[in-house]
Amino acid sequence: MNPTAPKHQFVNPFNIEDTELVIGGLKLSRLAQRVGQTPFYAYDRQLLNARIAELRQNMPPELKIHYAMKANPMPAIVQHMATIVDGFDLASAGEMKVALDTVMPATQISMAGPGKRPAELGQAIAAGITINVESQQELNVIAALSEQTGIQANVALRINPAFELKASGMKMGGGPKQFGIDEELIPTVLQHIKSLDLHFKGFHIYSGSQNLKAESIIDAQQKSIQLAVSLTEHCPSPIEKLNIGGGFGIPYFPGDVPLDTRPIGDALAEAINQSKSQLPEAEIIIELGRYLVGEAGIYASQVIDKKISRGQIYLIVDGGLHHHLAASGNFGQVIRKNYPVAIGNKMGIEEMETVNIVGPLCTPLDILADKVPLPKAEIGDYVVIFQSGAYGLTASPTAFLTQPNAEEILV
Template sequence: MSHLSENNPLYEALGQYPTPFYYYNGDQLAEHIQSFQQLLHPKVQLHYALKANNNITIANLLREWGCHIEIASLGELRLAEAAGYLPEEIIYTGPGKSEKELRTAMAHQIHCINVESLAELEMIHQIATEYECKVRVGIRVNPDGEGISGASIQMAGVARPFGIDESQLAGVFERVVEMPYIQVIGIQVYAGTQIMDEKVLLSNFRYTLSLAAQIQARYPVQLEIVNLGGGFGVPYFSHEHPLDIESVMQQLTELIDEYVVHLPHSTFIVESGRYLLAASGIYVCQALYTKVSKGEHFVIVDGGMHHHAGATFRGRRPRNNYPLEIIPRHHITDGEQTQITSIVGPLCTPDDCLFKNVELPVIHAGDYICILQSGAYGLTYSPTQFLGHATPAEVLSYKGKSYLIREQGDPEDLLLRQQHIVPTTEWTAVL
């Protein structure tokens, strides 16, 4: 269990906002982003992966701090623009972009559409020909090299829906030559996410830089963008240790200096969502009841999988507990006992388990359970409609002030955009 200092502004928020809610420490976030930016090579541009946290206030702050943005839907495009991102600061990715999405992205003249299949490239060229306008695209490459990832969630180097296999690039570039309205301006390689091994990250970056140099030398393209991906891991579990990000960035700078002679016109992109945001966010819920079943102690809380699926054990291996903090509302006596406890949410499914068999101080109804490392892939990753509970509020503390940046939902939201149709049906008795 972690320990929050009593001067943490979260304590003030506890008295202002009903649980459950997400809390973001804006000062901590600002310091983290700015420290990360200072480690980057001058030719590296940091892109925020909006899927990690789609709150418009958070997105706007990251824009103010120098981030560009990566999106993967029209909803995210709308939010990015509303947050102030300019078209030249937006890259659109994803393996299943529809014709409507592609037309909208082109109409908004975003900087680059990352292509993930030859069929998608054909559709883009068909639309571009209709509009008689040149479209800037990047080719997302699925590398052929062995051991390219080493990530907790591997997204390249094996059969995946993401990207075009490296072995198929020759055919793609042969086709590009025949497409007058397509301008290939870059490549993207995203090997995987939640990489905790410094050597793995740097090996992936070196592979991508080498691949970019080979593509530029072999095909008639000038790469304005070499998107190195990201995948910087954060420690969620007790056996994990933080990346030495200063060392990683220093070695990446040396790699870029090595390859920039082959890629003199390129901007190098590093993407991140989890690493940028995770540590600044806390999911706060409150104990409703305690009980014992078959000798096992349970605490039932007012939040759960529907708000923070990433913290539950649903489909996750290994089955470890997130870091947490208990903030009691009762008086703590010296020498208060601990007990092995499971903390579960209010949903009617055994998947709604936030913590399993963890040794904690005895929890009472009304105590706060604070799940740390929750700034990324919290609300955006969760089945918020399951069982119709209201969505949680989001709260930001920044420069001495507290802001409600997303209102708590309402049970009526479940009916939003539904149409209550009662068809008239004539029943005929069957004899």
């Protein structure tokens, strides 16, 4: 990289009208009045639609796009996503209930997680969704439940591959992991499945997340398909579903370059075409959460105090890490970095000052932005955190210090 080249800067995906951010066709101040309080999360359905449309344009037409509900399980979001994606991937019985309340067929829903309780497994069997099996013990429990209920369970094996998704924010495959069954053990487990009355669906291979390197994603996808092909001779029946995971990231911090999905789609089309003879009945699935919803959401709070401490300006807002742990830097960041932030009712104002934005909690960890240049703000102005559509409210310690909760709205 050229050291003199400018770093990539955040591009606001929302409209601006009269210096106010516009979400879902409404100015921020009017939206706040409609919600009835701050803080709140707002998600723009048109941005959700646009992301899916762009992805379908860049991906092979036969590819199935699943929404990973853990990114944002808000019922209104899930209801909307059910009309624009091909399936859901969920991680709990609670998420299962939300998913089954939508129009999405159970046949297009799968469940993953390394510690599924027997009761959850029983619910999944009864619902007819596909269970991504994470261990030999879990497989035995499923088989016993299936025999007890007389309902044949749908199962896919989640594989912990020998490879990893390089340059990913969180690695979920390669080496020792709590996720899935180690690749080298899969043939033995497949042999065991042949003796059980279970409906074998295929494989789930999820090796990492939050990746902005197209070449890394291409490499992992190709290796995932090759691994599935190599296991076909051991399978009790033809592979029906091959979930090759996700990993697509979004830019959060200065210097992050948005992911270009076009080369990923081109390479994936070639890999799918080459594997058709070995995987003639398989649906190829990608499982995305953050990439589908992350950039469509904002977190808005209001300035309730402004003070100067030894030369530094502090904007104290009515929201904080209890609603948005990720923006505070306490959700996986080693070195704290600022999410993109704005004064939502003073967009484009030139009079700037450098401020710290902090929440109301009695902890020095409650920082939403540290030393950021922003338009001069006063009490009553709105602070907006962008890139907040994924891993927001439900990924935060909402009970901490018993503060009021944030609202969520889809517009």
